[in-house]
Amino acid sequence: MEPTSEIYGICHLSVIPVRYEASDKAEICTQLLFGDLITVNKISEDGKWAYIQQAQDEYLGWIDAKQYKEIPKEQYYTCLQQPMPISRGLFGLIKGQRKFFPILMGSTLPMYHAGVIRIGEEQFEFEGEHMYPQLGNAKSVENYARNFLGAPYLWGGKSHFGIDCSGLVQQVFKLNNIKLPRDSYKQAEVGQTVTYGAHQAGDLAFFQNVNGRIIHVGIVLPGDQIIHASGEVRIDLLDEVGIFHTEKKIYTHKLSLLKRVL
Secondary structure: OOOOOOOOEEEOOOEEEEEEOOOOOOEEEEEOOOOOEEEEEEOOOOEEEEEEEEEEOEHHHEEOOOOEEEEOHHHHHHHHHHHOEEEEOOOEEOOOOOOOEEEEEOEEEEEEEOEEEEEEOOOEEEOOOOOOOOOOHHHHHHHHOOOOOOOOEEOOOEOOOOOHHHHHHHHHOOOOOOOOOOOHHHHHHEEEOOOOOOOOOOEEEEEEOOOOOEEEEEEOOOOOOEEEEEEEEEEEEEEEEOOOOOOOEEEEEEEEEOOOOE
């Protein structure tokens, strides 16, 4: 989608909240990680909030107007169109002349060359592991998903310090060079539907509420298991009914459908 905004920006902080409304009290709908590209559609009347669209998944929401850095249009499109590496370690470190801070797995390294990244006219050193994502397979999906085990559940979260079910799926597949929408019901529209019994590791399993609405997603693992964010990122059992909680010995989510995106 071609942006209509004339303001182009980038997340220059480790992780920031994106909210449904222009208020610190508003619910968080997602997060931006370091290096995420945005366009600014409008600024609130008081100048404190920016209504943005994320380039990766076209997600809309409000961020603090101080929590992004405006960049030239040319740099925005360079970062958008050319392969940019991402941080692959649990943490990386950004070091500038006046500040340094950690960034998280899956963060993008804009205009990266020889250990240096560029944001606008500023340059920073990057210390940590990085990679240019390659199309993954079921095993690499599993390996990256397991890196998030124990991360606490946070509605709208996308990091090891708090993540929700669709955020987990989106981040894991980003690390495998596959772009997915942000929300589970949108993710359910991607890929090929498979029946239970014909499913395999790496497939996505979606779950519904009493009204039939998709409200949860997880990644199928070998041995009739599923990794998902529920309380924390955890592994439970999966069958034709849904998710069976291994400690509580109860079904917690009703299976709706399975999709293959690999």
